[in-house]
Amino acid sequence: MQSIAKRSLAIGSALATITTSGAFADLQFDMTPGVTEISQQVFDMHRTMLWWCVAIGVVVFGAMFYSMIKHRKSKGYKASQFHESTAVEVVWTIVPFIILILMAIPATKVLIEMNDTRDSALTVKITGSQWKWHYEYLEWEGKGSPGVDYYSVLSTPSEEIMRPIRASGLFPKNTAQDSYRPDGQYPAQNELYKQDVDKPLVIPTGRKVRFLITSDDVIHSWWVPDFAVKRDAIPGFINELWTQVPEGKEGIYRGQCAELCGKDHAFMPVVVDARSPEEFEQWLADAREAQQAEALAAASSLDKTFTKDELMAEGEKAYLARCSACHQANGQGLPPTFPSLVGSAIATGPVADHIDIVNNGKNAMPGFSAMLTPKEIAAIVTYERNAWGNTPSDGVDVVQPRDVAK
Amino acid sequence: MGEHHGPMKGVKRWILATNHKDIGAMYLWFSFIMFLTGGFLAMIIRAELMYPGLQLVDPNFFNQMTTTHGLIMVFGAVMPAFVGLANYMVPLMIGAPDMALPRLNNWSFWILPFAFSLLIIAIIQSFLGIADAPNFGWTFYAPLSTKYGPASTDFFIFSVHLMGISSIMGAVNVIVTIFNLRAPGMTLMKMPLFVWTWLITAFLLIAVMPVLAGAVTMMLTDRHFGTSFFDAAGGGDPVLFQHIFWFFGHPEVYIMILPAFGIVSAIIPTFARKPLFGYASMVYATASIAFLSFVVWAHHMFTVGLPLAGNLFYMYMTMLIAVPTGVKVFNWVATMWRGSISFEVPMMFAIAFVILFTIGGFSGLMLAITPVDQQYHDTYFVVAHFHYVLVSGAVFSIIAGVYYWLPKWTGRMYNVGLAKLHFWSSLIFVNLLFFPMHFVGLAGMPRRYSDYSLQFADFNWWISIGGFGFGLSQLILLWILIDICFRKKGEAVSDQVWDGADGLEWTLPSPAPYHSFSTPPVVK
Numbered sequence: 009m010q011s012i013a014k015r016s017l018a019i020g021s022a023l024a025t026i027t028t029s030g031a032f033a034d035l036q037f038d039m040t041p042g043v044t045e046i047s048q049q050v051f052d053m054h055r056t057m058l059w060w061c062v063a064i065g066v067v068v069f070g071a072m073f074y075s076m077i078k079h080r081k082s083k084g085y086k087a088s089q090f091h092e093s094t095a096v097e098v099v100w101t102i103v104p105f106i107i108l109i110l111m112a113i114p115a116t117k118v119l120i121e122m123n124d125t126r127d128s129a130l131t132v133k134i135t136g137s138q139w140k141w142h143y144e145y146l147e148w149e150g151k152g153s154p155g156v157d158y159y160s161v162l163s164t165p166s167e168e169i170m171r172p173i174r175a176s177g178l179f180p181k182n183t184a185q186d187s188y189r190p191d192g193q194y195p196a197q198n199e200l201y202k203q204d205v206d207k208p209l210v211i212p213t214g215r216k217v218r219f220l221i222t223s224d225d226v227i228h229s230w231w232v233p234d235f236a237v238k239r240d241a242i243p244g245f246i247n248e249l250w251t252q253v254p255e256g257k258e259g260i261y262r263g264q265c266a267e268l269c270g271k272d273h274a275f276m277p278v279v280v281d282a283r284s285p286e287e288f289e290q291w292l293a294d295a296r297e298a299q300q301a302e303a304l305a306a307a308s309s310l311d312k313t314f315t316k317d318e319l320m321a322e323g324e325k326a327y328l329a330r331c332s333a334c335h336q337a338n339g340q341g342l343p344p345t346f347p348s349l350v351g352s353a354i355a356t357g358p359v360a361d362h363i364d365i366v367n368n369g370k371n372a373m374p375g376f377s378a379m380l381t382p383k384e385i386a387a388i389v390t391y392e393r394n395a396w397g398n399t400p401s402d403g404v405d406v407v408q409p410r411d412v413a414k
Numbered sequence: 415m416g417e418h419h420g421p422m423k424g425v426k427r428w429i430l431a432t433n434h435k436d437i438g439a440m441y442l443w444f445s446f447i448m449f450l451t452g453g454f455l456a457m458i459i460r461a462e463l464m465y466p467g468l469q470l471v472d473p474n475f476f477n478q479m480t481t482t483h484g485l486i487m488v489f490g491a492v493m494p495a496f497v498g499l500a501n502y503m504v505p506l507m508i509g510a511p512d513m514a515l516p517r518l519n520n521w522s523f524w525i526l527p528f529a530f531s532l533l534i535i536a537i538i539q540s541f542l543g544i545a546d547a548p549n550f551g552w553t554f555y556a557p558l559s560t561k562y563g564p565a566s567t568d569f570f571i572f573s574v575h576l577m578g579i580s581s582i583m584g585a586v587n588v589i590v591t592i593f594n595l596r597a598p599g600m601t602l603m604k605m606p607l608f609v610w611t612w613l614i615t616a617f618l619l620i621a622v623m624p625v626l627a628g629a630v631t632m633m634l635t636d637r638h639f640g641t642s643f644f645d646a647a648g649g650g651d652p653v654l655f656q657h658i659f660w661f662f663g664h665p666e667v668y669i670m671i672l673p674a675f676g677i678v679s680a681i682i683p684t685f686a687r688k689p690l691f692g693y694a695s696m697v698y699a700t701a702s703i704a705f706l707s708f709v710v711w712a713h714h715m716f717t718v719g720l721p722l723a724g725n726l727f728y729m730y731m732t733m734l735i736a737v738p739t740g741v742k743v744f745n746w747v748a749t750m751w752r753g754s755i756s757f758e759v760p761m762m763f764a765i766a767f768v769i770l771f772t773i774g775g776f777s778g779l780m781l782a783i784t785p786v787d788q789q790y791h792d793t794y795f796v797v798a799h800f801h802y803v804l805v806s807g808a809v810f811s812i813i814a815g816v817y818y819w820l821p822k823w824t825g826r827m828y829n830v831g832l833a834k835l836h837f838w839s840s841l842i843f844v845n846l847l848f849f850p851m852h853f854v855g856l857a858g859m860p861r862r863y864s865d866y867s868l869q870f871a872d873f874n875w876w877i878s879i880g881g882f883g884f885g886l887s888q889l890i891l892l893w894i895l896i897d898i899c900f901r902k903k904g905e906a907v908s909d910q911v912w913d914g915a916d917g918l919e920w921t922l923p924s925p926a927p928y929h930s931f932s933t934p935p936v937v938k
């Protein structure tokens with residue numbers, strides 16, 4: 009018996025050294041306490057529950073192991089025949105019940121607090137769609153809409169993601185062949201691999217921020233662990249929730265989509281940039297100006313005529329950023345869900361149909377007129393009509409911004 | 415045998431089977447094949463997740479693997495295994511000559527291969543790159559499964575309908591058998607706990623399988639007949655889908671665990687050589703769990719934005735269901751306490767069940783606390799939770815039951831050395847596989863992810879190693895079963911088989927004759 013105790017002590021301390029030594033130093037075993045008051049309370053509750061479970065586990069498993077060691081037939085232990093005890097049974101029904109009540113009280117308090125979305129300084133509408141987030145600033149300090157909105161998309165380059173081990177690409181549709189490297193030397197994944205976006209959501213610290221969450225297509229879920237905020241984005245519903253990052257906790261906070269939303273569910277991260285109220289004001293003003301300038305540029309692009317080369321270059325870039333998730337970089341799509349654009353009846357057919365589907369979408373194909381400028385759409389359409397050996401049957405191989413806006 | 419005849423010859427014996435032992439055996443083999451199939455799909459998932467980045471499969475295919483793995487394991491492996499055990503054991507335990515409705519029994523089994531062929535055809539098409547298999551998760555939330563579902567969704571809908579019919583007929587048969595064919599003197603409160611848990615499970619099945627059928631039918635009409643049950647644009651409601659699904663889904667998880675409680679309650683007393691502690695409270699606990707399982711469904715929906723009162727209600731009810739579950743665990747421990755314990759293979763699996771299921775219960779309790787669940791929800795923490803209750807819970811109990819009754823079925827003892835190897839390798843790998851999932855989940859890795867960021871890489875590598883190890887360990891079981899069932903290896907056993915075993919099934923010869931209890935035994 010003693011040797012067993014000694015040995016388990018030795019194993020325990022060995023494990024403790026391993027877990028605290030360098031090898032495991034950067035592994036995260038537990039939930040983050042986060043940075044907000046709510047997330048701290050949620051974390052504390054999680055820890056309390058965990059310790060209750062450990063304590064109950066020690067008692068229950070302790071009794072089991074004691075019995076397995078002491079009360080064994082091989083030791084000649086004779087079985088007692090008791091099989092009932094009302095007193096004991098009442099105790100172990102009542103005691104867990106009391107423990108549960110103890111746990112329900114703080115949980116109820118926090119839940120009530122989490123539901124109180126009153127008195128917010130900033131309101132942001134968040135719309136999920138396959139596979140990006142749209143942020144729309146609706147209201148800032150009672151001054152009405154700041155007129156800022158933008159999309160936030162994964163910025164990890166596909167060379168870091170696609171690492172097929174077969175020359176024919178990823179099973180079974182043989183995608184990503186182009187990324188295959190026979191020597192197996194794929195580019196290193198940077199430390200923000202799959203966690204970074206082109207434009208993060210910017211919010212002020214020290215102010216209550218209210219989010220209105222919805223979706224354009226399937227259900228997504230917007231999650232930032234450091235704020236203990238997770239809510240489903242449901243088409244046709246608007247969910248409300250809030251957070252308040254304390255002043256002094258400015259920084260970048262990362263989260264992810266938490267509800268299965270189709271193929272690239274794993275590739276729509278959430279990034280929040282919390283800034284001091286002054287910096288936020290400044291950012292908001294700059295963002296509004298930039299957006300107005302963009303609108304002006306878009307309007308003036310309608311009068312301009314671009315060369316095919318210009319459009320092809322911009323089109324390729326925009327296509328890879330916005331369309332390749334579904335239609336693939338080589339245009340071959342993932343039939344039957346995502347059609348191939350190579351020689352497709354629409355991408356090489358009458359230009360009006362082609363522009364229409366990109367502007368307005370169709371079934372599972374999202375419309376892009378709100379998300380991209382006419383120039384970007386013109387560039388993409390031009391690109392699709394000429395790339396991958398496509399030749400338009402109607403002879404229209406260059407599309408200008410004004411054609412798109414018609 | 416008098417006017418009775420033995421089994422028919424050749425394949426007719428199986429196709430026209432009405433004998434509960436034949437049908438039970440077919441259910442069990444069917445379930446084992448599905449278990450290996452679903453396991454194979456899981457190996458693909460773990461292979462892709464071994465390293466960050468996409469190395470093997472395209473993410474859409476990945477989603478198809480998680481979906482079909484879940485569906486096959488729940489509906490193809492765990493449920494039919496319990497129905498198989500019920501078919502084989504309930505008549506033997508209550509002293510009945512057969513199931514009450516033998517032809518219905520035949521039908522409810524033979525629907526299953528057709529139901530699963532539909533699903534497997536979809537999977538094969540997907541492997542061949544012809545068409546996508548269902549890719550919306552085993553919970554098939556609308557609108558991902560309706561407006562955005564692949565063509566094979568219709569195969570899936572039909573397949574679920576067939577499974578539902580099969581389950582309902584199986585459940586009806588169990589209820590009728592238990593109510594009508596008990597041997598004289600076998601009062602309800604004398605029934606073995608496995609019979610009790612199955613009786614309650616059968617009522618759950620009858621209550622919720624029609625709800626599932628309703629859900630898939632609404633999907634079908636949404637997809638093809640212009641209705642908008644789940645489409646907000648047409649005045650419908652995607653959240654309604656989740657309510658209907660989980661009204662089925664939560665009782666469903668108890669359908670997969672109550673019979674397990676029954677099996678373990680048979681095995682532990684045998685090898686502790688001591689009667690089950692608190693028989694009556696076990697029965698009442700089972701009944702209360704079944705009852706409460708109808709009022710906790712929205713704990714799967716704590717992030718959909720239910721009203722505060724709703725979230726609170728479902729939190730309290732879910733916490734409450736932990737009480738009767740706790741009672742069961744305490745009763746098993748009390749049964750072992752001051753027993754005369756020996757560690758035969760069924761007992762090893764039963765003890766592992768109690769410990770690991772309890773760990774799954776602990777994480778379940780944590781998941782019940784709404785504000786914290788909103789952090790856990792849809793992460794690997796949930797995946798860890800339900801695999802602890804389903805794999806080291808339900809599946810371990812099934813394996814324990816097979817090792818317990820196999821000698822009675824075949825009349826021979828299986829290869830005990832190999833069975834112990836199977837136990838230890840399953841035990842070690844199941845924990846290597848599922849325990850670290852708690853860590854990655856808490857650290858923030860969502861479930862149903864085809865790829866993850868770098869901070870999760872180390873644990874995921876170990877999880878995959880555990881996965882391959884656990885998968886390979888099950889081939890040991892395959893060999894043990896082939897060895898004893900087809901190669902007819904193993905030493906003959908006595909009628910009693912286990913010295914501490916109690917119950918009518920052990921009064922029969924080993925192997926149990928093709929027709930048993932043609933004259934009912936009398937229970938004192």
Ligand code: HEM
Binds near residue numbers: 670713733779
């Ligand atoms: C008894 C056998 C049990 C089984 C077979 C089971 C099975 C499952 C499954 C399959 C899920 C995942 C649902 C999904 O796809 O998201 C789940 C989640 C959950 N389980 Fe269990 N469970 C069991 C016991 C318990 C117990 C005892 C509790 C609480 C006392 C519990 C509480 C929960 C909660 C709250 C969730 C929701 C987690 C979330 O989605 O965030 N479960 N369970």
Ligand SMILES: [Cu+2]
Binds near residue numbers: 270273
């Ligand atoms: Cu998602």
Ligand SMILES: [Cu+2]
Binds near residue numbers: 660
């Ligand atoms: Cu449930």
